Amino acid sequence: MKIAVASGKGGTGKTTVATNLAWVASDRGHGVAYLDCDVEEPNGHLFLNPRISVSEPATRLVPEVDEAKCTYCGRCGEICQFSAIVCLGRAIVVNPDMCHACGGCKLVCPTGAITEVPREMGRIDRGDAAKVQFVRGLLNVGEAMSPPLIRKVLAAAPHTDLVLIDAPPGTSCPVIASLRGSDYVLLVTEPTPFGLHDLKLAVDMVRALKLPFGVVINRADSGDERTRAYCASNRIPILLEIPDDRRVAEAYSRGELACVGMDEYREAFANLLNRILEVAQSPRQTGMGA
């Protein structure tokens, strides 16, 4: 089962929830993999402290033009929707940063002048953190597109009975790429106007993706009641409320997992896991009804 942890707003506690869940699930005997899909700013390793056994470059394909064979017909530039290859008179300009690796230019080239060559976009690290199998992507600084690397992280998932996906913030392409193929989505929010506003965007997004989901409210006593009211009136299950506990913030600021040091949090995350497993099996309770 693949559980993705997402949120519209950043900094609501995705990584806290995903890492604690991974740890608790492995503690309860599940085979667990944790995938850090926030490849722009991955943070899971700071809390899980994995031993990285394999670190390899991740590449995507970009076109290379053999100008000896090129007739400058311009068909590559015509098919490219991303201005990644442009034919200007008797010159071909390739802009690999813009390339989405669709392969169109190579397919349309009548003289076989275009080949696709791998270009490094980041790294994929694999290892283990105690009983949790750990995978993360790290996007090279200056690289614009994260979805190709996210797809590689997902493809590198080990075959465990539980896979936890730590998604990036927001609601656009990197998040969509991270959620693809998930069985359940946990939306982490905080009960502030920003948190609620972005939760609504995230709910619209997971509904568009037709994925079952539930909500975790972090720092639950810090804001107002509007988030709970919204969830209630939209029949969205709130699976866990994490109080605004200074000890949790302090553990976080030291790079520690709340559920390792504090029994009540281990209990809370174990309950969360059980509720997800329960709820994911009964489609009427998944927040998709409304």
Place this chain on the structure above:
Amino acid sequence: MKELVIISGKGGSGKTSVAASFAVLAQPAVIADCDVDAADLHLLMSPRINERHEFHSGHEAVIRQEDCIGCGACLAHCRFEAVVRMPTTFGSNSVCKDCEFCVRSCPVRVNEMIRAMRESSGYQGDEAAFYIDPVACEGCGVCVQFCPVQAIDFPECLCGEWMVSDTRCGPMVHARLGIAAENSGKLVCTVRREARRIAEERNHELIIVDGPPGIGCPVIASITGSDLVLAVTEPTPSGEHDLKRVVQLARHFGIPMAVCINKWDINEDMSARIETFCNEQSIPLAGKIRYDQALTRSQIQGQAVVEAEKHGAAADLRNLWAAISATLLQFSNHAA
């Protein structure tokens, strides 16, 4: 005219609260919310929307079912797993197990040949129907090009909208990306371009940009060509880690940078570490904001904290703004 962009790497570190306070303190300035994925600044600025514009960007492949002959060329060429094959029915004596091997491997993608192969293997069912998952479609147009019967349309996508508004602090340009839509980088460019146009029109000296989290395309689109990047961080391992990546990013694009530490007093050791890092990298630490629940309270009231409070974090934000505006002024003097 100067453009100040507030970013953070890590989400939730306080960009929008800082941007709103700056908008109040800097008047007159043009405000631009470039976190188009999850825009929140309008919740504090209560904009009165004057103009709404649709944001079209990119294309989306759509198969006309009545013209599709079910050859599967689109499926064979799509690299984004966006082509979905509908279940088909099979005769009970069929050798065909619907493995799609013929569709995927036919070198000439000739529909008649695939049909002949299927018929010879006892395939009796309906022609396979294909459709394109709009969420997964990358908009590359390869399937459109290679459809042998031109049964795939390629309309432009409506990806969201952008708005020009008035606020109590000045004009504001903001946007909303459509649900599960793409091209947030292009929308960011649109918002910045409009903000610049308005600043020129009204002779405003400053644009304050509330940026998105991360280091990818919308962030790159927000900072390239700007005059100063202010990175807001927090004294946690994630805050420190993400700040370092943002520093590299600003360097990569050659943009001057300053740092501020939000909630600096929740972990003073970590704050000291971040300060040392900034010194080593010769990045000015423009200010520190203490942990203060007034920030959440003012958010609930729909205000910038400097409007609601005089002391605490509000005072820190005033000092921060003084430091940032002095830096911007220096740049202007240099330029002059």
